[in-house]
Amino acid sequence: MIPYISEWKKSLILSESEKQQGYWMLDDTHFTKPLTPLFASFMIPAVTTGTKRAFENMKMPITQFIVKSDNGYYYQTMPPHPEPCEERMIKHKKKMDEFFPQIKSYLERKVNEFYMPFYKKLGERSVGNLSLKQALDFVEELQEFYSKAWQYHFEITIPRTSLAVALEEVYRQVTGEENTKVVYDLLQGVMNMSLETDRGLWLLANQVKSSAFLRSALTTSENPVESMEHTTEGREFMKDLKDFLSIYGHRTALTHEFTEETWFENPSFSLSIIMNYVQKDYDFDAEFNQVIAERHAKVKELFERLPDGELTNLFKKMYKWALACWGADEDHHFYIDAMIAAKSRYFLKNVGRTLVQHQIITCKEDIFFVYLDDLLEVLHEPKALHDVVEQNKNRFKEYQNIKPKPFFGTPPNLPPDLVIERIFGLPQDVREEQGKSFKGNAASAGIYTGRIKVIYRQEDFAKLNKGDILVCKTTTPPWTVLFSIAGALITDAGGILSHASIIAREYKLPAVVGTKVATSILKDGDQVTVDGTNGVVYFL
Numbered sequence: 001m002i003p004y005i006s007e008w009k010k011s012l013i014l015s016e017s018e019k020q021q022g023y024w025m026l027d028d029t030h031f032t033k034p035l036t037p038l039f040a041s042f043m044i045p046a047v048t049t050g051t052k053r054a055f056e057n058m059k060m061p062i063t064q065f066i067v068k069s070d071n072g073y074y075y076q077t078m079p080p081h082p083e084p085c086e087e088r089m090i091k092h093k094k095k096m097d098e099f100f101p102q103i104k105s106y107l108e109r110k111v112n113e114f115y116m117p118f119y120k121k122l123g124e125r126s127v128g129n130l131s132l133k134q135a136l137d138f139v140e141e142l143q144e145f146y147s148k149a150w151q152y153h154f155e156i157t158i159p160r161t162s163l164a165v166a167l168e169e170v171y172r173q174v175t176g177e178e179n180t181k182v183v184y185d186l187l188q189g190v191m192n193m194s195l196e197t198d199r200g201l202w203l204l205a206n207q208v209k210s211s212a213f214l215r216s217a218l219t220t221s222e223n224p225v226e227s228m229e230h231t232t233e234g235r236e237f238m239k240d241l242k243d244f245l246s247i248y249g250h251r252t253a254l255t256h257e258f259t260e261e262t263w264f265e266n267p268s269f270s271l272s273i274i275m276n277y278v279q280k281d282y283d284f285d286a287e288f289n290q291v292i293a294e295r296h297a298k299v300k301e302l303f304e305r306l307p308d309g310e311l312t313n314l315f316k317k318m319y320k321w322a323l324a325c326w327g328a329d330e331d332h333h334f335y336i337d338a339m340i341a342a343k344s345r346y347f348l349k350n351v352g353r354t355l356v357q358h359q360i361i362t363c364k365e366d367i368f369f370v371y372l373d374d375l376l377e378v379l380h381e382p383k384a385l386h387d388v389v390e391q392n393k394n395r396f397k398e399y400q401n402i403k404p405k406p407f408f409g410t411p412p413n414l415p416p417d418l419v420i421e422r423i424f425g426l427p428q429d430v431r432e433e434q435g436k437s438f439k440g441n442a443a444s445a446g447i448y449t450g451r452i453k454v455i456y457r458q459e460d461f462a463k464l465n466k467g468d469i470l471v472c473k474t475t476t477p478p479w480t481v482l483f484s485i486a487g488a489l490i491t492d493a494g495g496i497l498s499h500a501s502i503i504a505r506e507y508k509l510p511a512v513v514g515t516k517v518a519t520s521i522l523k524d525g526d527q528v529t530v531d532g533t534n535g536v537v538y539f540l
Contacts, residue, residue: 039259050148486509527540
């Protein structure tokens with residue numbers, strides 16, 4: 001018997017007819033695994049409706065991202081706006097000119113006035129008992145928040161990426177150089193929340209280095225957290241770590257999901273990184289100051305050789321805007337992408353406790369395997385969902401064993417959208433040349449030879465040793481802590497303005513991203529050469 005699927009659930013799922021009618025692209029840059037039912041319930045409608053409002057405000061040439069899932073995986077299509085493209089692009093460029101000077105201030109205003117106040121509410125609602133009526137009202141409020149949150153998200157990220165693309169073009173015009181990616185060397189050394197997190201872990205590692213007791217407790221104890229509690233020094237260190245995690249710990253390696261423990265919940269994730277830093281001769285401040293000095297030198301040299309004129313003045317103005325907002329990419333990840341999921345997780349676990357008390361589900365984490373329409377229904381009229389949860393869990397396990405198709409339908413016969421390409425990385429020919437190499441996007445210059453470590457989840461972080469080549473599906477801000485340990489980076493997904501590319505350049509880490517095949521054909525211990533300048537990985 002085919003199980004009944006509500007109309008609301010059908011709205012989340014990519015139908016066979018939709019696969020034939022449009023072009024649906026897998027977003028494996030941000031969503032590497034199947035979505036759990038509850039996360040899909042919040043995320044898919046929020047992006048679909050949020051982008052519609054954001055793209056209209058920015059006069060985008062596409063109407064929105066329409067998001068659906070297939071076997072739990074995240075797909076999106078981008079229907080063009082009905083206005084003639086050339087007319088729409090004139091309006092869009094005018095809007096971008098208005099957005100460019102205020103990207104950073106817009107982010108800060110939304111964080112202070114919209115995101116953080118609601119996160120405070122979620123924090124208050126994550127503790128104490130909730131009645132069914134309270135839980136219902138709060139879940140519905142969270143649903144409304146999600147839609148607005150993702151509208152503002154795109155009103156921050158699209159202008160910043162558009163500014164980067166526009167800066168590349170003006171650089172090409174004013175210098176005559178075709179390799180416009182070098183303009184990103186002029187934007188390195190800008191502090192952001194990801195780098196700030198890395199610096200905090202480095203400072204904690206310095207505490208461990210200076211103490212024989214702390215070093216011994218972290219390297220020899222089976223339960224370092226517990227062993228710390230037996231001495232004053234250990235308790236002081238754990239207090240420092242807790243204070244750090246209360247600000248920087250609301251993150252997981254799988255940013256877009258509710259199911260994974262955050263660093264705040266489980267300090268062992270950050271402790272493993274701290275120990276890697278202890279074993280590495282690494283000075284964050286010295287290396288960061290060196291990056292800043294190199295950037296100043298490159299900017300000075302460029303500005304001295306540019307000819308006087310309107311085009312140079314335009315480049316300098318756009319460069320000033322870009323430098324001012326360059327940290328916004330990592331900052332929006334920190335305050336929006338990562339923190340929405342983390343703060344929602346804490347609250348929804350408390351709703352799960354309410355459901356357990358009313359014998360609706362067995363354990364609080366079961367709530368993540370309930371679709372939103374079923375959750376709202378049982379909060380209004382309680383009934384057991386044990387069978388529903390079990391069915392959804394089994395289906396989710398099946399999805400994890402399925403390799404998703406990169407796209408459905410026929411790619412549109414149009415010039416590639418440079419903004420989208422730079423973030424997601426479009427499908428490309430990455431087939432090996434006589435089994436000797438494979439290609440990707442040249443994300444961060446340099447050549448490095450070393451041995452592979454394939455990292456899939458935050459539990460794997462500890463196995464990356466100094467100099468290993470980090471291979472993964474994609475990266476999000478919590479992965480940044482690995483960049484000072486790795487010798488090079490290879491990813492399955494991403495373009496030259498994806499998170500992995502931006503931070504690899506910051507750490508001067510040779511990187512090839514968007515290979516589509518790295519985690520499939522490489523395994524721990526393989527030795528390869530990463531050519532980040534040309535976007536090629538060579539087998540040895």
